Amino acid sequence: MPANTMNEDLKRERQRCSFDPKELTYLLDGGEEKTEERRQREKFFLDDPELSETAPSDYLSHKEKYEHAVKKACIVFKKVQQLQAQGKAGMQNFREVLGGQLGSAILRDGNPLGLHYVMFIPTIMGQGTIEQQAEWISKAWNLEIIGTYAQTELGHGTFIRGLETTATYDPATEEFVLNSPTLTSYKWWPGGLGHTANYAVVVAQLYSQGICHGIHPFIVQLRDEETHLPMPGFENVRIPWNYMLMKNGKVLKDGSYVKSPSSKLTYGTMIFVRVVIVQDAANYLRKAVTIATRYSAVRHQSHIKESAPEPQILDFVTQQHKLFPQLATYFALHYSGAWLWDMYNNVTSELESGELDRLPELHALACCLKAVSAADAAQGIETCRLACGGHGYMSCSSLPITYGLVTAMVTYEGENTVLLLQTARYLMKAWQNCLDGQPLTPSVQYLNSVRRSFGGVYHKSVPWIIASMQRIAAGKIETAHRHMNDKIKRGVNSEDAWNETSIELVAASEAHCKAFIVETYYNSVQQIVPSVSQQLGKALTELCELYAVNTLLKNIGDLLRYSNVTTGDLENLQRWLEELLAAIRPNAVGIVDGFDINDAIIASPLGAYDGNVYERLFAEVSKSPLNAKPVNESFHKYLKPLLKSKM
Numbered sequence: 001m002p003a004n005t006m007n008e009d010l011k012r013e014r015q016r017c018s019f020d021p022k023e024l025t026y027l028l029d030g031g032e033e034k035t036e037e038r039r040q041r042e043k044f045f046l047d048d049p050e051l052s053e054t055a056p057s058d059y060l061s062h063k064e065k066y067e068h069a070v071k072k073a074c075i076v077f078k079k080v081q082q083l084q085a086q087g088k089a090g091m092q093n094f095r096e097v098l099g100g101q102l103g104s105a106i107l108r109d110g111n112p113l114g115l116h117y118v119m120f121i122p123t124i125m126g127q128g129t130i131e132q133q134a135e136w137i138s139k140a141w142n143l144e145i146i147g148t149y150a151q152t153e154l155g156h157g158t159f160i161r162g163l164e165t166t167a168t169y170d171p172a173t174e175e176f177v178l179n180s181p182t183l184t185s186y187k188w189w190p191g192g193l194g195h196t197a198n199y200a201v202v203v204a205q206l207y208s209q210g211i212c213h214g215i216h217p218f219i220v221q222l223r224d225e226e227t228h229l230p231m232p233g234f235e236n237v238r239i240p241w242n243y244m245l246m247k248n249g250k251v252l253k254d255g256s257y258v259k260s261p262s263s264k265l266t267y268g269t270m271i272f273v274r275v276v277i278v279q280d281a282a283n284y285l286r287k288a289v290t291i292a293t294r295y296s297a298v299r300h301q302s303h304i305k306e307s308a309p310e311p312q313i314l315d316f317v318t319q320q321h322k323l324f325p326q327l328a329t330y331f332a333l334h335y336s337g338a339w340l341w342d343m344y345n346n347v348t349s350e351l352e353s354g355e356l357d358r359l360p361e362l363h364a365l366a367c368c369l370k371a372v373s374a375a376d377a378a379q380g381i382e383t384c385r386l387a388c389g390g391h392g393y394m395s396c397s398s399l400p401i402t403y404g405l406v407t408a409m410v411t412y413e414g415e416n417t418v419l420l421l422q423t424a425r426y427l428m429k430a431w432q433n434c435l436d437g438q439p440l441t442p443s444v445q446y447l448n449s450v451r452r453s454f455g456g457v458y459h460k461s462v463p464w465i466i467a468s469m470q471r472i473a474a475g476k477i478e479t480a481h482r483h484m485n486d487k488i489k490r491g492v493n494s495e496d497a498w499n500e501t502s503i504e505l506v507a508a509s510e511a512h513c514k515a516f517i518v519e520t521y522y523n524s525v526q527q528i529v530p531s532v533s534q535q536l537g538k539a540l541t542e543l544c545e546l547y548a549v550n551t552l553l554k555n556i557g558d559l560l561r562y563s564n565v566t567t568g569d570l571e572n573l574q575r576w577l578e579e580l581l582a583a584i585r586p587n588a589v590g591i592v593d594g595f596d597i598n599d600a601i602i603a604s605p606l607g608a609y610d611g612n613v614y615e616r617l618f619a620e621v622s623k624s625p626l627n628a629k630p631v632n633e634s635f636h637k638y639l640k641p642l643l644k645s646k647m
């Protein structure tokens with residue numbers, strides 16, 4: 001590949017961008033100094049020859065991939081320790097390196113230590129007493145032990161009250177006896193459980209004095225700390241009394257049970273991970289849209305006008321309609337994720353002082369935001385793949401693997417439909433409160449105002465769109481509530497009525513979440529615009545408008561059903577969408593440059609900063625061991641005899 005050449009199209013794109021991409025980078029990182037720190041950190045990891053790929057891991061066997069990942073995870077851990085020793089590794093850095101964008105670039109096929117950091121340690125922090133934290137956290141941070149989070153069983157993942165593993169307290173020995181007596185009670189899915197972890201937080205049904213007290217977390221040793229040989233299986237495994245994490249519910253040594261202030265505090269780690277997922281989903285989407293946008297600026301094909309040269313595919317308005325909403329969705333999820341992270345931290349500190357009032361609202365928001373961000377990011381990444389035509393299908397484009405990682409988010413940490421139904425429970429209660437004139441929590445306040453005014457004359461503004469989306473959400477919530485109650489009035493019991501109404505309940509929950517995202521995004525941009533250059537402010541505003549208009553237009557049916565919008569208003573919205581695509585077009589490459597994603601993290605010949613797409617693609621396929629020899633052995637073994645036998 002010619003050294004230091006920059007694709008001419010990308011050069012032109014960069015010249016026509018109306019703002020300085022660096023300003024966007026600093027904004028997203030939280031300041032120039034933070035950008036510099038991040039870049040240094042990335043360099044520290046990515047320039048390490050032991051961490052850079054010699055050959056793509058696609059060509060390794062399953063076993064080799066695992067061994068490769070463990071080796072790299074250990075190198076990463078040592079390097080994090082070095083940073084810590086220099087006072088350069090805070091919690092956020094840890095998260096970024098061990099998971100997140102940087103981590104997933106280094107450990108492309110998954111991090112064998114991921115669960116240790118994202119669930120094992122947070123569970124001890126959230127569910128352990130001070131003494132238990134003192135005992136386990138430092139061991140875990142220093143990697144003297146490796147943990148995982150073993151909740152899901154072969155038979156149950158969603159319905160955790162149905163878990164079959166039991167932990168029965170024996171006051172005679174002051175021990176818990178753990179049992180997974182059936183095939184369906186086998187712990188199944190926990191990350192790192194197979195070969196990496198030697199400890200786990202095991203979630204089991206607690207029995208004491210003959211009574212079941214529901215699920216609780218226990219620390220269980222899985223493997224010998226020296227030999228790494230597995231401990232005997234889950235049949236009558238005895239663990240000491242203080243291996244039950246007892247910050248919330250506890251068993252006294254005599255076997256009496258002390259209830260937690262809320263049984264749902266046991267579910268705290270799941271809320272934490274759902275919050276993290278919103279941010280992660282956004283970051284994976286921005287990587288995919290960077291790849292597809294740069295590629296679309298470099299790729300020329302077909303004609304807009306027969307007389308003109310083949311255009312950049314980014315000039316096709318349908319291509320813009322595929323990609324620019326993904327750019328905007330990144331920002332929407334980024335700001336919603338940041339908002340949720342703040343709420344999570346505030347509510348967590350309130351919980352520490354015994355205040356539980358805001359837990360239901362946090363749970364309702366974390367559930368729907370996890371569900372919508374995972375689904376929208378997965379769909380957005382797939383759209384980016386399709387937007388890259390055949391080359392997007394190649395595994396070296398990084399788009400298929402990115403989609404694979406994000407589509408898993410739809411299922412883990414609470415399957416999306418199930419989580420949307422959790423939010424719907426909250427919304428049904430909120431609507432009843434609204435009807436009864438009871439106070440509403442901030443995220444559902446809009447139900448009161450929407451109930452008072454159904455209409456609202458179209459004007460070309462995001463606040464009008466927010467009001468319309470709230471109207472749709474309130475309409476769907478009201479419809480689901482009414483339909484469910486009609487069934488109950490007709491004699492259907494409430495559980496069956498819930499199930500029979502669940503399609504509408506899920507739709508209500510999604511609509512509520514989308515309205516929340518648009519409003520949060522808009523409020524964030526409103527706050528930011530006065531502090532940035534006029535050009536960047538304009539670009540950020542256009543993206544926010546695009547997200548709002550596009551989201552509303554995807555719900556035309558609902559808009560017609562729940563508001564007094566006219567067909568003329570819909571035409572205006574469509575025109576506004578097209579204007580926004582045209583306005584964003586000159587800045588598209590500048591925006592993805594502003595994400596400032598290192599080429600090694602992009603890891604795609606289609607999306608590198610220099611835009612040398614074809615040269616990089618060629619170099620990539622040359623790495624395949626299949627292409628090392630001109631004739632593969634299978635020709636002599638199978639094809640040739642077959643060809644001969646036909647002659």
Ligand SMILES: CC/C=C\C/C=C\C/C=C\C/C=C\C/C=C\C/C=C\CCCCC(=O)SCCNC(=O)CCNC(=O)[C@H](O)C(C)(C)COP(=O)(O)OP(=O)(O)OC[C@H]1O[C@@H](n2cnc3c(N)ncnc32)[C@H](O)[C@@H]1OP(=O)(O)O
Pocket residue numbers: 091094095098099100114117118121122125149151152157158159160161191264265267268270271273276277280359360363412413414415418422425426
């Ligand atoms: C310290 C470390 C710091 C930094 C980290 C450092 C490094 C990190 C390294 C890497 C990280 C990088 C990236 C990570 C990104 C992604 C994560 C990667 C991997 C994750 C792998 C996934 C792991 C898993 O999947 S673990 C298993 C998860 N399982 C689930 O989620 C199960 C889903 N099921 C449930 O949650 C529940 O069973 C249910 C909610 C569906 C139903 O429960 P239940 O039947 O008990 O409840 P209900 O009867 O329906 O409701 C009763 C009332 O309780 C309320 N409720 C329910 N849940 C909660 C909750 N969590 N909180 C509060 N309230 C809750 C419910 O609303 C009901 O209320 P009501 O008033 O009665 O209506």
Ligand SMILES: Cc1cc2nc3c(=O)[nH]c(=O)nc-3n(C[C@H](O)[C@H](O)[C@H](O)COP(=O)(O)OP(=O)(O)OC[C@H]3O[C@@H](n4cnc5c(N)ncnc54)[C@H](O)[C@@H]3O)c2cc1C
Pocket residue numbers: 115149150151152153155156157158159188189190191408411412413414415416417418421
């Ligand atoms: C990549 C990956 C990593 C994972 N890591 C871990 C881990 O580290 N630790 C761990 O403990 N677990 C882990 N899991 C398990 C994960 O949390 C569960 O798979 C997830 O919670 C979904 O549960 P399930 O598999 O039981 O799905 P199911 O509940 O069986 O879902 C199947 C279908 O049933 C529907 N359904 C189920 N219940 C309801 C309901 N009440 N109402 C309506 N529809 C319903 C769902 O919507 C879905 O369509 C992981 C899973 C994956 C895929």
